[in-house]
Amino acid sequence: MKKFNWPLMSNNITQNDKEILIKFIKSSDKFTNGEKVKQFEKKWSQWLGVKYSTFVNSGASANLVSLKILSELEKNKSEVIVPAFTWSSDVVSIINSGFKPIFVDINLKNLALDEESVKKKINKKTAAIFLTHAMGFVGLSKNFLNYINKKKIFLIEDTCESHGINLNGKKGGTLGQISNFSFYYAHHMSTIEGGMICTNSKEIDSLAKMKRGHGLLRDSQNQKLINNVKSAYKDLNSDFIFFTEGFNVRNTELSAVIGIEQLKRLDANIRSRNKNHELFLKHLRKDIFFTDFDLKGSSNYALHLILKKKNKNLFKKIILALKSNSIEYRIGSAGGGNQLRQPYLKSIKKKYNLKNFTNTEHMHFYSLYVGNYPDLERNKIIKLCKVMDKINL
Ligand SMILES: Cc1ncc(COP(=O)(O)O)c(C=O)c1O
Structure with missing residues (x-):
């Protein structure tokens, strides 16, 4: 691989991260999704200012799970508005979730979707706006946020490359109903590979947690839902109730250990x-x-x-x-x-x-x-x- 005098990213996984990871590996024998993942999710939610977060194996997985959730919540709507200037996984997740992507142009000032063009595309079929906060710029104005809230349009924020942005003091990733982050190597912080799905809705969070783990009910972290579904499906082994269409996009304890360290700085x-x-x-x-x-x-x-x-x-x-x-x-x-x-x-x-x-x-x-x-x-x-x-x- 060519070595650059000025690469795209340098030193994102520090010596300290590596040492903490080695210590964890030596002292632990559980490495898949577990307590460290839960800890990281809690700390991330506190940093961001949301109630719930779900740690997954990439930003692309966060995109896909979010759009799959949208397809369950907005069953009668068919279109998702998205900028033509975004990452492929945003568009692919729209298509794979059964929606039609409706493309709009961007503004050069923030490299995000052009608000007037979006207004023209909103109609009865609009299930959501899938906004990309591109390259660390805030991707929407207060007026526009008020406008879409008034119209009760679902907003998904792709904040994969813009950790820490804020709109009048409110962090990007807390402005809509769901937000996505990536912790890929060159981003503001890294877990080597990794992503996060964030929300204030218990219903969305339960769906995200289940879809992350094969759609299993027991992964929902929602006791009320578990009790209700168990009593409705008495013919099923309660450990193996696949409640929603799911994937396996879990991350590991190792990545969570790095994430907890990275979040500190x-x-x-x-x-x-x-x-x-x-x-x-x-x-x-x-x-x-x-x-x-x-x-x-x-x-x-x-x-x-x-x-x-x-x-x-x-x-x-x-x-x-x-x-x-x-x-x-x-x-x-x-x-x-x-x-x-x-x-x-x-x-x-x-x-x-x-x-x-x-x-x-x-x-x-x-x-x-x-x-x-x-x-x-x-x-x-x-x-x-x-x-x-x-x-x-
Ligand atoms: C805006 C945006 N969305 C999604 C992704 C996908 O994230 P990941 O590489 O973690 O899958 C990226 C990747 O850089 C991105 O920039």
Whole structure:
């Protein structure tokens, strides 16, 4: 694997994490979903400000379980509104749960769905808005949240790459009915692989806990439900009542041990990432790059180089400069840009005119990001900006 002078992520699993994990392995003989998972879920819920959390093996699993839950709660509705600029698992989970994805464009200011476009797509068939808080920006305004609450529209927040954002002091991941997080390696905190489903609803939480573990009733952590169902299904062995369609997307005690450690430094890490981002925006040339982000409440994920205007030659020069300075980058931002251009959506793409996705298309062709992580050196950020200064138009 190529070693970069500036990789997308560095040192996310620390020496201390490893030592704590080794100690746990030596002193324990239960490693699958158990007490440590419960502890991590409780601490995560406290940090986020929700009643319930379910630890799963990835953000993609969190997406899938959430949409499967939606399909049980909103049986008579068929559409889910989603931005074209998101991760594939958001769209795939919509399709796999029997819904039709309704794509909308994004805003460049926060890289999230365009609120006016969403308003136009809401109708009687709308089961939910599946919002992505992209790249550490807050993905919706207070007005829009009020609007969808008034209309009683189900909101699922994908906060997989935006841990710690807040809308007027209320954390992202607490604004809708369900939220999802990822703890994959490059995210704000990591359990190596991992994800979380969060909610304030006991009903949703019970469904999440069961769907995580094969749909088993005994995994629901809901004694009232267990008692009711047991007495209604006297012909079944009460240990093996598969109450809802489920999967096995459990995580392990080992990942939970890392998660508990990582959570202790999450806030400090978010502050460092935000400081790096501020420094980057201060020094980045404004003649060619878009820097007019809405930073209020953000929790930066990565440093963006988004061209203000379409210019293929200039974009090529930027890529060459990154390559020659051994800086890792991702074109099209997280998710590879416009989902509608991906082969898995080729039949759906036909129904859309990509010209109506101006900002998603711009991100697809004229944006990239480089990594931001807590111990990224200031001088590297300043050097990158100087390298960009030297690029001739
Ligand atoms: C917005 C978003 N949703 C979902 C996921 C999937 O998370 P995971 O990689 O943990 O499956 C990602 C992954 O980075 C993501 O960025």
